[in-house]
Amino acid sequence: MAVNRNFRTCPTTGLLFHEPAEKLMKANAVAAVVSLLAGGVLAIGVVGTRWQALHWLAPGTFYQTLTAHGLNMLVFWIIFFEIAILYFCSSTLLRSRLAAPGMAWAGFWLMVIGALVNNYAVLVRGDSSVMFTSYAPMPASPFFYLGLILFAVGALIGCFVFLGTLVVAKAERTYQGSIPLVTFGALTACIIAIFTIASGAIILIPTFLWSVGLVPQIDSLLYRQVWWAFGHSSQQINVSAHVAVWYAIAAIVFGARPMSEKVSRTAFFLYILFLQLASAHHLLADPGLTSYWKIFNTSYAMYLAVLASMVHGLTVPGAIEVAQRKKGFTNGLFEWLRKAPWGNPVFSGMFISLIGFGFLGGISGVIMGVEQINLIVHNTIYVPGHFHATVVVGTTLAFMSLTYFLIPVLFRREMAFPGLAKWQPYVFGIGMSAVSLFLMGAGTLGVPRRHWDISFAGSALPYEYPGAAWLMMALMGVTGFVAIVGGAMYLLVTVYSVFFGKRIPTPDFTYIPARANVAPAPKPVAAAITAHGESAGFAAPGTFVLAMVFMVAFVLYYFVNWKYLSTVWPLK
Amino acid sequence: MSIESVTERNWWKIPMDREEVVWVTIAFIWCVFMFLMMPYWHVFGQQNLAHAAVRTTPADYMKKAEEGVAKWKVREETDQKIPVIAPPPDSDVYLVARLWSWWPILELEAGKTYRVHLMSLDWLHGFSLQPENINIEVHPGYDHTVTMTPTQKGTFAIVCNEYCGVNHHTMVSRIYVK
Numbered sequence: 001m002a003v004n005r006n007f008r009t010c011p012t013t014g015l016l017f018h019e020p021a022e023k024l025m026k027a028n029a030v031a032a033v034v035s036l037l038a039g040g041v042l043a044i045g046v047v048g049t050r051w052q053a054l055h056w057l058a059p060g061t062f063y064q065t066l067t068a069h070g071l072n073m074l075v076f077w078i079i080f081f082e083i084a085i086l087y088f089c090s091s092t093l094l095r096s097r098l099a100a101p102g103m104a105w106a107g108f109w110l111m112v113i114g115a116l117v118n119n120y121a122v123l124v125r126g127d128s129s130v131m132f133t134s135y136a137p138m139p140a141s142p143f144f145y146l147g148l149i150l151f152a153v154g155a156l157i158g159c160f161v162f163l164g165t166l167v168v169a170k171a172e173r174t175y176q177g178s179i180p181l182v183t184f185g186a187l188t189a190c191i192i193a194i195f196t197i198a199s200g201a202i203i204l205i206p207t208f209l210w211s212v213g214l215v216p217q218i219d220s221l222l223y224r225q226v227w228w229a230f231g232h233s234s235q236q237i238n239v240s241a242h243v244a245v246w247y248a249i250a251a252i253v254f255g256a257r258p259m260s261e262k263v264s265r266t267a268f269f270l271y272i273l274f275l276q277l278a279s280a281h282h283l284l285a286d287p288g289l290t291s292y293w294k295i296f297n298t299s300y301a302m303y304l305a306v307l308a309s310m311v312h313g314l315t316v317p318g319a320i321e322v323a324q325r326k327k328g329f330t331n332g333l334f335e336w337l338r339k340a341p342w343g344n345p346v347f348s349g350m351f352i353s354l355i356g357f358g359f360l361g362g363i364s365g366v367i368m369g370v371e372q373i374n375l376i377v378h379n380t381i382y383v384p385g386h387f388h389a390t391v392v393v394g395t396t397l398a399f400m401s402l403t404y405f406l407i408p409v410l411f412r413r414e415m416a417f418p419g420l421a422k423w424q425p426y427v428f429g430i431g432m433s434a435v436s437l438f439l440m441g442a443g444t445l446g447v448p449r450r451h452w453d454i455s456f457a458g459s460a461l462p463y464e465y466p467g468a469a470w471l472m473m474a475l476m477g478v479t480g481f482v483a484i485v486g487g488a489m490y491l492l493v494t495v496y497s498v499f500f501g502k503r504i505p506t507p508d509f510t511y512i513p514a515r516a517n518v519a520p521a522p523k524p525v526a527a528a529i530t531a532h533g534e535s536a537g538f539a540a541p542g543t544f545v546l547a548m549v550f551m552v553a554f555v556l557y558y559f560v561n562w563k564y565l566s567t568v569w570p571l572k
Numbered sequence: 573m574s575i576e577s578v579t580e581r582n583w584w585k586i587p588m589d590r591e592e593v594v595w596v597t598i599a600f601i602w603c604v605f606m607f608l609m610m611p612y613w614h615v616f617g618q619q620n621l622a623h624a625a626v627r628t629t630p631a632d633y634m635k636k637a638e639e640g641v642a643k644w645k646v647r648e649e650t651d652q653k654i655p656v657i658a659p660p661p662d663s664d665v666y667l668v669a670r671l672w673s674w675w676p677i678l679e680l681e682a683g684k685t686y687r688v689h690l691m692s693l694d695w696l697h698g699f700s701l702q703p704e705n706i707n708i709e710v711h712p713g714y715d716h717t718v719t720m721t722p723t724q725k726g727t728f729a730i731v732c733n734e735y736c737g738v739n740h741h742t743m744v745s746r747i748y749v750k
Contacts, residue, residue, distance in 0.1 A: 060738050093575050131735055137712065138695045138737065177579040220696055220711045251573035258574055261583045263592050286709045287625030287690075287716030294623075295610045303603035310599040314592065319574070371610045372619055378707035379698045379733040446705040448698070448733035452741045456731075459742040460650035461677075463702055463729030538591040547595055551602070558606070562613075568704045570618035572719035 010409050011506060017410070020101035021091035025084045025410055027108055029403070032080035033494055035115065039072035040487045047484065051477025052454065052470060059452040063129040066450060068122045070132035074391065075151065075234070076115045081399050082189065082241050083158040089186035089244065090165035096174040099164030107157030110150050118147025131450060133231060136207055136218035145208035149201070156197045159190045181258050181265065182251070185244025188268040193237045195276055199229035221288055228279035236275040238391055239309070240268065242353065242398035246316045249350040252405055253341065256323035259315050259539060267315070270308035278305065284374035294371045306366055313358045314547045318540035333542040349401030349425035356433045357394030361386060363554050364440060373561045376568060382443025389436040397429050400490050407494065413501030421493045428486025434479035442472035621708065625716040630693040633715055637666035641676050649677060656748070661685060669697040669710045671737060674730050674745035682749050685721045698734030701747065707733060722749040
């Protein structure tokens with residue numbers, strides 16, 4: 001059987017692209033951006049309704065819009081992009097042919113069909129405004145579940161193509177030694193994804209059968225427990241993937257190498273072992289589960305996965321600092337950071353993503369995951385505040401920054417509107433960070449999430465939220481529109497560049513048969529990590545100071561929440 | 573670089589940088605501390621959610637709620653004539669969540685303790701006590717007992733904070749504390 005072994009070397013970066021993999025990456029990236037566009041348009045309706053002064057949409061339309069916004073952003077945009085990242089991290093970084101491109105295309109089209117069927121149920125049929133979580137026994141149309149199942153099967157195929165490519169690369173010796181750290185991170189994401197999709201199948205298939213009348217009932221507690229093994233774990237795929245992207249960007253922009261391969265890889269491995277337990281966070285305010293179960297699981301077995309994220313939080317900027325210091329930016333603690341390329345959106349986006357994810361998303365996530373503190377957070381709008389910091393400032397912005405790198409390298413187009421691109425990470429990152437903060441503020445004052453009207457129009461016994469809560473929601477509205485503008489800037493730059501941007505010619509472009517000489521010459525071992533383990537002082541003192549600032553913020557905010565909890569009605 | 577394969581042999585034997593050792597140690601100690609805070613609060617803290625719940629049917633649960641209303645009703649409120657009940661301290665109070673109302677309204681005494689039962693008759697709902705900001709998930713089929721002690725007098729609201737359909741925003745009720 002003939003196997004396509006055509007490769008192209010990127011003249012700018014030296015990366016080697018396998019033609020079928022390249023096409024798949026492009027297709028997945030385009031599908032991701034289309035989903036982001038859909039989710040972004042829907043975000044206008046969500047923000048314009050929850051900002052009570054505007055209150056644009058009617059309740060039915062609002063819940064429909066919110067459901068579709070959640071699914072397009074949280075599922076379709078992110079997972080399409082992650083499949084592209086998986087192919088990049090396997091085929092491109094390992095300089096290998098992609099395993100089974102035909103299967104990969106089948107997976108891609110299943111994902112496309114799944115996304116369309118799900119959107120059809122929510123937006124066209126309009127009978128599936130059940131939110132991203134689709135908690136049974138609130139029913140949705142069978143098309144809703146079917147769409148998700150098809151999408152998940154497609155994504156699962158993508159995961160196996162990735163694993164297959166690792167096997168091919170190993171067998172065909174396209175690389176020497178151990179796989180790159182970034183590929184290792186992608187592998188972590190892939191393993192978590194397989195667990196996640198399996199959980200999704202366990203709950204969504206019976207729910208689909210229930211929706212067509214073949215299963216008599218779905219228990220609400222069981223649904224929540226198993227569904228969250230899918231719903232939260234899917235966010236852990238994002239964490240692994242965007243941490244891998246951080247490392248990749250540190251390498252691309254600065255030539256940074258990890259401070260220690262061992263530490264960074266162990267941290268990824270901790271994700272595999274413990275991150276999935278986080279799904280228990282969602283059940284802290286639920287009946288019928290013991291505190292032993294809650295404490296063990298929500299602490300991810302003693303916060304070992306949190307530890308992993310704190311390690312990455314040090315080692316990613318630490319790697320950048322070490323690389324910058326080698327280049328001579330050695331003055332004081334922070335010259336390396338001051339003189340970083342802040343005008344390059346690949347870097348600025350990645351760094352804002354790192355800071356926003358750590359300070360806003362990370363700290364708030366751990367705190368609302370404390371068994372008792374969850375009582376004053378559960379289902380308030382604090383929760384969307386948290387995940388807009390993790391999954392939007394963290395994951396989405398990291399993926400956006402990677403796109404700016406991929407436009408010239410993968411799509412071979414010059415980036416259009418470079419001035420716009422330069423400011424985009426700031427507008428989007430700062431706007432969205434503000435949204436997160438204001439949502440958390442409103443949540444602390446008790447404002448519920450997924451709620452059309454906090455003035456309770458039409459209710460006989462309305463409750464009046466404090467003025468500060470209304471102010472927080474209004475500020476969320478203003479900054480929400482800023483973030484939407486930032487998202488539109490990204491879409492404009494990306495879509496215009498990819499479809500109308502000036503082509504970058506690839507000189508002497510010829511396909512090289514893989515057998516000819518795909519494997520790069522082994523690198524001299526002299527380039528080994530000689531600087532490590534020898535430094536008397538700290539290799540990255542500036543980063544360490546930043547990490548300590550983070551720690552102080554974390555500890556203070558942690559105790560503020562315990563203090564707040566201690567003032568509410570005693571419960572047993 | 574992080575995007576290149578690691579070619580040196582035995583890279584896992586290269587010792588950690590001191591900075592990483594110090595940070596991992598600090599972070600790990602903090603993690604263990606946070607873990608211990610949860611059991612600590614179970615022993616010494618006041619705000620812990622009971623996990624005890626029994627499975628029951630909507631009909632049985634509704635019957636118990638109706639018995640409470642029959643025994644302790646003090647008045648009715650609003651056009652819908654929602655009963656207000658004033659149960660004695662240490663009693664079992666059954667609060668019904670359903671599309672889209674809470675039933676009945678409770679009138680409690682400050683400083684006294686009540687076993688408040690929460691259950692939904694249909695879909696998931698959320699018990700959100702405002703402005704205290706205590707939030708508990710309410711399931712259909714699981715009778716969940718929460719022992720609560722109001723600390724101050726006033727009018728409190730119960731907002732539904734688990735999305736339950738198009739009139740979700742009208743599902744709001746009260747707890748009076750005297």
